[in-house]
Amino acid sequence: MTPGDELPPLTVPITRTLVIAGAIASRDYQDVHHDAEAARSKGSPDIFMNILTTNGLVGRYVTDRLGPEAVLRKVSIRLGVPSYPGDVLVLTGRILSVNERTIEISVVGTNRLGRHVTGRVVAARPCRARADG
């Protein structure tokens, strides 16, 4: 694993269930994440995914790719276009830097509207010393 390496993408269908279950699991009851009528009255064509779910999916993507022994240390994300039910979010990642203890990865998530999320993740590297010793 070296800087510049691309991680295999993760495709996440943005279902209405994911948007709502993600909002409720994150205890975010803002109506724009579960009530389509309320979302429309605020100028949005439909409910849209909340930032906590996006954050969780970015974290999931990195640990899915690095394996369960990798532990997230930092996740910084910026949202771009919304993700609506029916969209497909494709997360891609690139290794930015690697040292003995941590690995830094840039993550981009795109949907049909463009960039939904850009972010950086720092994870503690899986500890291989144990297996060797």
Add this chain to the structure above:
Amino acid sequence: MPEAVPGDVHHLLKPFEGRPAAVSASAADPVNAPMIRHWCEALGDTNPAYAGDDPIAPPTMLQAWTLPGLSPARGGRAPAHDELFTLLDGAGYTAVVATDCEQEYVRPLRPGDEITFDSVIETVSPRKTTRLGAGYFITTAMRLQVAGELVGTHRFRILKYAPAQALAQAPAPAERTTGTIRPRPRPVINRDNAPFWEGVAAHKLLIQRCAACGTLRFPWLPGCGRCGSPEWGTTEASGSGTVHSYVVVHHPPFPAFDPPYAVALVELAEGVRMISSVTGVPHDRVRIGMPVELEFIRVDAEWELPVFRARADRAAGADA
């Protein structure tokens, strides 16, 4: 009448910077396995570290532990946050969208951890115009502790805005009405270009002319691009020109304009070029080389601009 953009209240918001949003607030529940499991189910996260007998909480759940959900917020919430939001709601900035989240995880959270947190309003931006509408970016910084030990930090940015509904609800041009067109953006007028706008007000299109070398220049600048002299005079354009180039704007929409429309680079008879509109023909009839003639049009209640009308004698023939 279209809804006007609410007034700028930044001077009322700025004093909130540095004020606490939460002081020693308590999470509603201790970190617990059921909430971890619900999160993992919702997000499809099958990481075994988050399951089993000794799970850790998914680190990205950090903020979820601090949200009040549907129950009233528990003790420790400071009034500044509510005051700030009440003020913005009252001023018309009623909608909210999260834009940034930066989290650092000092140590994993495990079931039984009882989280307390402090939060401060870091910054309130000047009013920004975004695709969603005009509003203010508010950044808060939170520190989460368990038994007095720092376990994580969370910086969060939201946009609190007045929805530009005409934009957000109008993906199809057919649904748009020209009645929602807002006033044109205003130029920044300063001592380097004020005489140009005075000329426009008097229905004169003034070109700068270097007093040292005589070179004409447009747009207006403090010095001559050819010889560097800061001395200048003006000459009034005859008003004749040709379309040197153009683009047709379809997207993105912008409140003051009604796409599609043509933006032309007009070469004046004097040799300088200026960006302007072409009137008298539809956007899809503008052509390179088309002869045009200066006119002044009123673009909104208070504002006139120099634009260029396609010359009827030539334009009709060109496309017939």
